[in-house]
Amino acid sequence: MTSPSAPRKPGFRDDIQGMRAIAVITVIAAHAGLPFLPGGYVGVDVFFVISGFLITQLLVTEAARTGRLSLPTFYARRARRILPAASVVLVLTVIASLIWMSVLEAIDLAKDALWSAVFAANIRFAHQGVDYFANEAAPSPVQHYWSLAVEEQFYLVWPLLVGLCFWWAAERHGRRAGALHALLVLVAAIATASLVWSMLRTDTAPQSAYFSTLTRAWELAVGAGVAIVVHSGRTLRGRVTNEVVAWGGLAAIAGACVAFDAGLAFPGYAALLPVLGTAAVLYSGARQNSRTTWAARMLSLAPMRAVGDWSYSLYLWHWPLLVIPVAALGRDLRTVEVLLMVALTFELGYFTHRFVETPFRTKRAWSRPRRTLVLYPVFLALVGSTAGAGWAWSDYRVSEHGDNPAISTAQFGIAEQGAEDLVRASVLAAQADLPVPSDLTPDLLDLLDDLPDVGDCLYEGGADWELCPRGDDDGTKTLVVVGDSHARAWVPAFDVIAERAGYRAFYLVKAQCTAAFVSPSEVFTGEPWPECDDFHDWTREQIEALDPDLLVVSSAAPITGLTDGDGRRLRSLDDISAALRVGLADMLETYQPLADRLVMLSDVPRLAVDPAVCLSTFGVGLADCTLAPDVTGTQMRELATGVATQVGVEEIDPAAWLCADGLCPTVVGSTIAYRDRGHISATRAAELAEPLGEALGIWSPEEPSEP
Known part of the structure; x- marks a missing residue:
């Protein structure tokens, strides 16, 4: 033709x-x-x-x-x-x-x-x-x-x-x-x-x-x-x-x-x-x-x-x-x-x-x-x-219409005693193919902007990094959180914990730069990224100077790739896992003597779907957006748990606050739990301050919520 x-x-x-x-x-x-x-x-x-x-x-x-x-x-x-x-x-x-x-x-x-x-x-x-x-x-x-x-x-x-x-x-x-x-x-x-x-x-x-x-x-x-x-x-x-x-x-x-x-x-x-x-x-x-x-x-x-x-x-x-x-x-x-x-x-x-x-x-x-x-x-x-x-x-279609109620434990005869109970109810609601609640928090249109505030301490670019104290200005104890953007996602919860428990808090978190002592490849190009190594060195110096009462590390596996000592990019899951196992152990063993208490907050289960895309697809129900965790993410979580056990570091696993019976709902109650496939929303993180504080032993479940 x-x-x-x-x-x-x-x-x-x-x-x-x-x-x-x-x-x-x-x-x-x-x-x-x-x-x-x-x-x-x-x-x-x-x-x-x-x-x-x-x-x-x-x-x-x-x-x-x-x-x-x-x-x-x-x-x-x-x-x-x-x-x-x-x-x-x-x-x-x-x-x-x-x-x-x-x-x-x-x-x-x-x-x-x-x-x-x-x-x-x-x-x-x-x-x-x-x-x-x-x-x-x-x-x-x-x-x-x-x-x-x-x-x-x-x-x-x-x-x-x-x-x-x-x-x-x-x-x-x-x-x-x-x-x-x-x-x-x-x-x-x-x-x-x-x-x-x-x-x-x-x-x-x-x-x-x-x-x-x-x-x-x-x-x-x-x-x-x-x-x-x-x-x-x-x-x-x-x-x-x-x-x-x-x-x-x-x-x-x-x-x-x-x-x-x-x-x-x-x-x-x-x-x-x-x-x-x-x-x-x-x-x-x-x-x-x-x-x-x-x-x-x-x-x-x-x-x-x-x-x-x-x-x-x-x-x-x-x-x-x-x-x-x-x-x-x-x-x-x-x-x-x-x-x-x-x-x-x-x-x-x-x-x-x-x-x-x-x-x-x-x-x-x-x-x-x-x-x-x-x-x-x-x-x-x-x-x-x-x-x-x-x-x-499209804006009209995604805006709040109808009167579909939020998911509650009472709908399924569950006595709500902790964060896990509402997650279980949300999974049951999905299995019953109930409609998505009409009033979601955050609004779907605002979900991608639901990022935790870290003030002036984004720690982007090169070596002019400074500390940004948060929490209780008059606090007598020090909390330090270390990790990548997955650690940053927990900042709303740690803000509440620090304010209530009298901690001065410091968030040494840098996007893409995993807490493990490994060298991630630059996310957009795969090239070596020495800036992350520099941030590891700077973080170690700050921890030594701050002498924290509580040090929490949390990060995701750098599945975009690693760079080995010869500048060679590691791409296969086996190579990344082997390097990550060594890097995690090295990091935990280095930080353990620098703080009165070291805790590893495991990464959250990774979703197999993008919540914003799924929830905004015409005609979907809760069942469509409630799926099993991503397989690769699960393998990386198990690897980190094994290393923490080997080194003898205390671990907190947040999986039960987000998933139940092998399924992770994108909506818990009426809250969108994840802002993307791997990061919890800032709104959900703030809701989890109570169980996280309890898991850290900072306060008891009977302690009043307000300071």
């Missing part, structure tokens, strides 16, 4: 369409999980270089021919190219989310779509990427719009700079010959600055660097530089030379696709391989006789040209088609299902190219800039109204 395309313009390069085909195929293959192309995401970098080349070629040709640039014409051309297909996919993706995704996921998608509509999706996703507590969230079905945002942000500025260079050359020299030289110097400066920033930022904040226009601008600038050099007439001579350069470039791209993986810090210096490879292919094909080379012939084959023609629509469709079914099914797609989604991607890509892209790009009615520029407000209105309506409808 082929699509009718507009006649090729003079100088049109079919080999570039072939490069577009390679770029989109590698991206789809990587996202579909093809095992031998884990680095296929570099296809986006190939797109950036091609885009920088073609757009700059267009701008320079116009400026050199007419002495000026028509910005309305340029942005009208971009509107015809980008907006129609982007709006169709965005609108249909928002509608699909309302049908097949949970309510909270649909609300998040509506927000993502609004950011995408103003070409700022990369800013939103960069901001979300720095949130450790959001790292388990499923990717947005429109996350791939970040690359469109990067391009459009670059092209807000680039035409102005090109026009300025030509104006400066004409004013200073009375001719436009010097403009290309000035433009090349400008491109070199932009590329150098952006590349240096990309390397620095990728090393210090890789999760946000990936989406940043500032760390990606050099890739577009490389394409722009090739276009300027080609326009000036400096091309390679000789078929053999062109052939070697072209195949070398293709080999570089292929090498990146095969050798890179999701754990690589990117873009940084690693992006040089696919970027320079793409530049080599573009440069080698610049001569008129370039199609005589075998590389150009291969890239210009009819199937490659067709896929290149459809590449934009294919790119837009592939990601939501791979993400939304996973959310709808609540599991990863099977191989056959992935193949069906890829096939549907090509079907929708073809139809979108033929019936949406092509008419807007070729019909005479859209050739006038003034008329075409209207597409921008129309696009905003269409996507904005759809996303706004979806957001409002």
Whole structure:
């Protein structure tokens, strides 16, 4: 099946369409999980270089021919190219989310779509990427719009700079010959600055660097530089030379696709391989006789040209088609299902190219800039109204309606004597398939923000850490809590305990940095994370200085990976377990003599589902969101218990306050017990101050609750 395309313009390069085909195929293959192309995401970098080349070629040709640039014409051309297909996919993706995704996921998608509509999706996703507590969230079905945002942000500025260079050359020299030289110097400066920033930022904040226009601008600038050099007439001579350069470039791209993986810090210096490879292919094909080379012939084959023609629509469709079914099914797609989604991607890509892209790009009615520029407000209105309506409808669906009562022990004839009894009642309510209580605490919309307050002591970044006293300012005893974000989750309970029992409390807790003396890999990249080792050293020094009456350690297993002494990443569960067993014992044996009393508060059972997603899925009951604990999490809890017993350290297991009869309800009474799969909510933690205080022996059950 082929699509009718507009006649090729003079100088049109079919080999570039072939490069577009390679770029989109590698991206789809990587996202579909093809095992031998884990680095296929570099296809986006190939797109950036091609885009920088073609757009700059267009701008320079116009400026050199007419002495000026028509910005309305340029942005009208971009509107015809980008907006129609982007709006169709965005609108249909928002509608699909309302049908097949949970309510909270649909609300998040509506927000993502609004950011995408103003070409700022990369800013939103960069901001979300720095949130450790959001790292388990499923990717947005429109996350791939970040690359469109990067391009459009670059092209807000680039035409102005090109026009300025030509104006400066004409004013200073009375001719436009010097403009290309000035433009090349400008491109070199932009590329150098952006590349240096990309390397620095990728090393210090890789999760946000990936989406940043500032760390990606050099890739577009490389394409722009090739276009300027080609326009000036400096091309390679000789078929053999062109052939070697072209195949070398293709080999570089292929090498990146095969050798890179999701754990690589990117873009940084690693992006040089696919970027320079793409530049080599573009440069080698610049001569008129370039199609005589075998590389150009291969890239210009009819199937490659067709896929290149459809590449934009294919790119837009592939990601939501791979993400939304996973959310709808609540599991990863099977191989056959992935193949069906890829096939549907090509079907929708073809139809979108033929019936949406092509008419807007070729019909005479859209050739006038003034008329075409209207597409921008129309696009905003269409996507904005759809996303706004979806957001409002989803917000209504998740808001409190009805009169379903909270779960109580009396419903099941249980005499409530402790926190365990309400948990048992909540499991029985789920087994009876009762509806979710109407009045949940915290509200579902606020669940992700239900984080414990640790004041100024988040302990992010490097070594300028300070102590933040909490609890009773006049307390004569000292409580220290050590661990990662799972220890932080208990802060609301420890605040109550410290205030009532007269303790000065110090929370030495750092997200992702497990209490065990091991070196976790950086959660977003898998790279070594020496900052955690530094925090261990600092924590040990503070404990020695504070001489605590009670020291509580609590943390989760670093299942994202560990780094051994040689800087090698440990990924398998067996390797992590072996290292963790040693690290836990080392930590407990080191801390035991530093405090009057050392207690290990075991990690909470890990859920197999995300509570927010489950509870906000239309039509679910308590039974749907009450499941057995995650198997891997259970193994890690048993490992920690074994180590504590071996070392002779007292242990408190909170499992009975959250689970009963092998099941963990996401709703206990009317409280949402977990804020995500592994962290209890701050609200539930505060409710557990009483049983935790009793388990610690700080007060007796008969002691009044109020100080």
